[in-house]
Amino acid sequence: MRESVMKGAEAFYKEGNEIGIVVLHGFTGTTQSMRPLAEAYAKEGYTVVCPKLIGHGTTPEDMEQSTAEEWIQSAENAFAWLENRCNRIFVVGLSLGGTLxxxxxxxxxxxGLAVINPAVNVPEMVQMAKSELRFVDSIGSDIKKKDVSELTYHKTPVRSLKxxxxxxxxxxxxxxxxxxxMIVFVSEEDHVVPPDNGQTVFDMAFSEEKELVHLENSYHVATLDNDQDLIIERCLEFFSRHVNAKVE
Structure with a gap:
């Protein structure tokens, strides 16, 4: 039986028009980190789903029992929910959400997709996954902006790191x-995922149209940081451009 969900970590669903957007949060984090984006997209009339990834938003002990396959399933279920309602679907994700x-x-x-500090090669986390401890320190709430914090776990299950x-x-x-x-947002200073991950994604993806946006005033959880408005603005412009291009 899964644990009860933290206040503020609940999934977000908003039905709107026939353009759907999946919004995915990060590793050990919650929907709280992505809610400003999800709400901004919904306000524009889009159909938006921001799922709580299995094992997240409850307790570290609950997360310890979850698997990468379940995180993928959470994302796929959200995608399927939109497929039943929309004729076009975009995905947006932070960190692990970017990976998904x-x-x-x-x-x-x-x-189309927008990824914010996506994780594809994090040597420090790979090293932490080798720990013989059950839990290691929290990796959450890497935010430059004063008096802002991420709703996240206070410790990280080593099994989840694997x-x-x-x-x-x-x-x-x-x-x-x-x-x-694709649009890739990369914080120039990130204490969780090395910024070169974003460059790797940008270089290796076969997208004909791709853009790299450097975030100069945010750390890892950029969606709650000083560049939040910039990310929302650039995403909305990206969606609008590709929706209109298909209509034409």
Missing amino acids: SLYLAANKNVD HLRNLMAKVHEQLSEVKAP
Whole structure:
């Protein structure tokens, strides 16, 4: 039986028009980190789903029992929910959410994706996954902005790090299958995922149209940081451009 969900970590669903957007949060994080984006997209009339990834938003002990396959399933279920309602689907993700967005783009018919500090090769986490401890320190709430914090776990299950390591390796191998239009946001200073991950994604994806946006005033959880408005603005412009291009 799964644990009860933290206040603020609940999934977000909003039905709107026939353009759907999947919004995916990060590793050990919650929907709280992505809610400003999800709400901004919904306000524009889009149909938006921001799922709580299995094992997240409850307790570290609950996350310890979850698997990478279940995180993928959470993302795929959200995608399927939109497929039943929409004729075009975009995906947006932060960190692990970015990794899962890339997975969806490589394996589903995605119309475009926006990834924020996506994780595909994080040597420090791979090293932490080798720990003989059950839990290691929290990796959450890497935010430059004063008085802002991420709703996240206070410790990280090592078993979950092993699942993350394997998922990153799988997605890294599939980057050449990512062909949808893409925008990659990269914080120039990130204490969780090395910024070169974003460059790797940008270089290895086969998208004909791709753009790299450097975030100069945010750390890892950029969706809650100083560049939040910039990310929302650039995403909305990206969606609008590709929706209109298909209409034409």
